[in-house]
Amino acid sequence: AQKVTQAQTEISVVEKEDVTLDCVYETRDTTYYLFWYKQPPSGELVFLIRRNSFDEQNEISGRYSWNFQKSTSSFNFTITASQVVDSAVYFCALSEAESNTGKLIFGQGTTLQVKP
Amino acid sequence: KAGVTQTPRYLIKTRGQQVTLSCSPISGHRSVSWYQQTPGQGLQFLFEYFSETQRNKGNFPGRFSGRQFSNSRSEMNVSTLELGDSALYLCASSPDRVRPGNYGYTFGSGTRLTVV
Numbered sequence: 001a002q003k004v005t006q007a008q009t010e011i012s013v014v015e016k017e018d019v020t021l022d023c024v025y026e027t028r029d030t031t032y033y034l035f036w037y038k039q040p041p042s043g044e045l046v047f048l049i050r051r052n053s054f055d056e057q058n059e060i061s062g063r064y065s066w067n068f069q070k071s072t073s074s075f076n077f078t079i080t081a082s083q084v085v086d087s088a089v090y091f092c093a094l095s096e097a098e099s100n101t102g103k104l105i106f107g108q109g110t111t112l113q114v115k116p
Numbered sequence: 117k118a119g120v121t122q123t124p125r126y127l128i129k130t131r132g133q134q135v136t137l138s139c140s141p142i143s144g145h146r147s148v149s150w151y152q153q154t155p156g157q158g159l160q161f162l163f164e165y166f167s168e169t170q171r172n173k174g175n176f177p178g179r180f181s182g183r184q185f186s187n188s189r190s191e192m193n194v195s196t197l198e199l200g201d202s203a204l205y206l207c208a209s210s211p212d213r214v215r216p217g218n219y220g221y222t223f224g225s226g227t228r229l230t231v232v
Contacts, residue, residue: 104159
């Protein structure tokens with residue numbers, strides 16, 4: 001069965017600290033996509049990154065970096081030198097290509113609070 | 117390029133009434149999906165439409181329905197509203213349902229429905 005687990009419900013850090021958000025997924029498909037979204041208080045889900053199951057290369061984009069490890073079914077997200085504007089709820093999501101259901105399976109989200 | 121537009125942003129309805137929510141996808145996007153977000157259940161998939169056909173449906177009662185028009189705009193309807201239907205309803209669009217990982221899903225700001 002497909003599932004996404006974000007074990008951290010809430011994280012609170014002080015500005016400029018590094019923070020890692022954990023995501024573990026379960027799927028039987030060999031072809032799948034993983035996403036991270038950010039949801040600020042306004043409610044809109046803002047796309048951050050996508051990864052397909054054949055691309056385990058880690059990625060860095062500015063202060064954001066992602067660590068995808070198929071061996072542990074994890075897709076973790078790190079914010080370096082956090083800022084107050086990073087405060088939001090972050091969701092990890094899975095889309096199964098072989099099942100072709102056209103849906104995203106979301107984790108429960110991690111609320112990140114960055115204090116000044 | 118305009119994003120995904122959802123109307124209205126806020127709605128207050130009474131138990132037993134019905135409601136229709138609207139979603140205009142990004143121009144050129146043919147796949148539209150709907151999600152319900154509640155504090156208790158998180159983000160749950162409602163249904164997905166592609167070229168006016170419902171291709172997949174989540175585990176929701178028949179009171180929840182939707183449709184997609186030839187211009188890819190979509191509506192969802194909830195009949196006989198219950199208090200538990202209070203939620204943020206998010207619409208997402210993608211140009212390619214089969215390979216969403218190539219393009220990702222873009223979300224609208226959502227419609228916040230309150231049932232009293």
